[in-house]
Amino acid sequence: MARWSGDKSRPASAASATTGSGGQARRTHEDVLRDAGFVDVVEYQFPTPHTWTVDEFIGFLWSTSYTAPIRENPSLAEGFEQDLRAQLRECELSGQLRESIAHYYILGRKPDPARISR
Template sequence: MTPAPGSCLAILGSSTPWSGTESWQAVTVDLVARRSGESGRQAGASSAMAASGGPAQRTHEHILREAGFIDVAEYRFPTPHAWTMDEFIGFAWSTLYTAPIRESPSLTMGFERDLRAQLRECEPSGHLRESIAHYYILGRKPDA
């Protein structure tokens, strides 16, 4: 389906705890990587791959421009967020990044206990604070 002339497209998104810079996020990513045998911060792999000479990652903006959209612009608005420890652990268990751990009883044993202990070391209050980077990208097809 080809967008009609003058039509607009919006892409909505946000950062995730996997790509954050808080110490508790780094501890979580490292523990998941160690337990699952996966390497490093998976959610940040695209920028790391591009920086390390790996395959260049095309941005949403680049793809929109290639598709003939004009006036392409990104708008960001950071939003403070605090997880309770239980909320975050529930979130972590529900993501693709912990799938290798969930699927193996030997990996699952002790994971949550170890994650809680390491998170408490980073944030004794149990409140895991971050800034979520919400964004939207707009593009418009030229008028006919």
């Protein structure tokens, strides 16, 4: 992405969800729920295997904001896509790109006021 967008500061992957700007720790969703009075806050994760074709992956990538500077220049976009296809095929000859998508949800409950006052 950095090579094709011209943005050499752009990381190869998204920034950590737990790090805010300036490197300070960001509050987690769990922290926000607890601060709002929720109790028994817990996160449940369930990784799900997923297989992309090269076309699906490129289509997904075009839909992200990361590719906006490239999409704005049709000749640059064509070269980027050709280069990306070649690199993906080099990494995976089958054209089947496998990953584990980490789905999760966070659950908490509001305490029952009737139980607390007893």
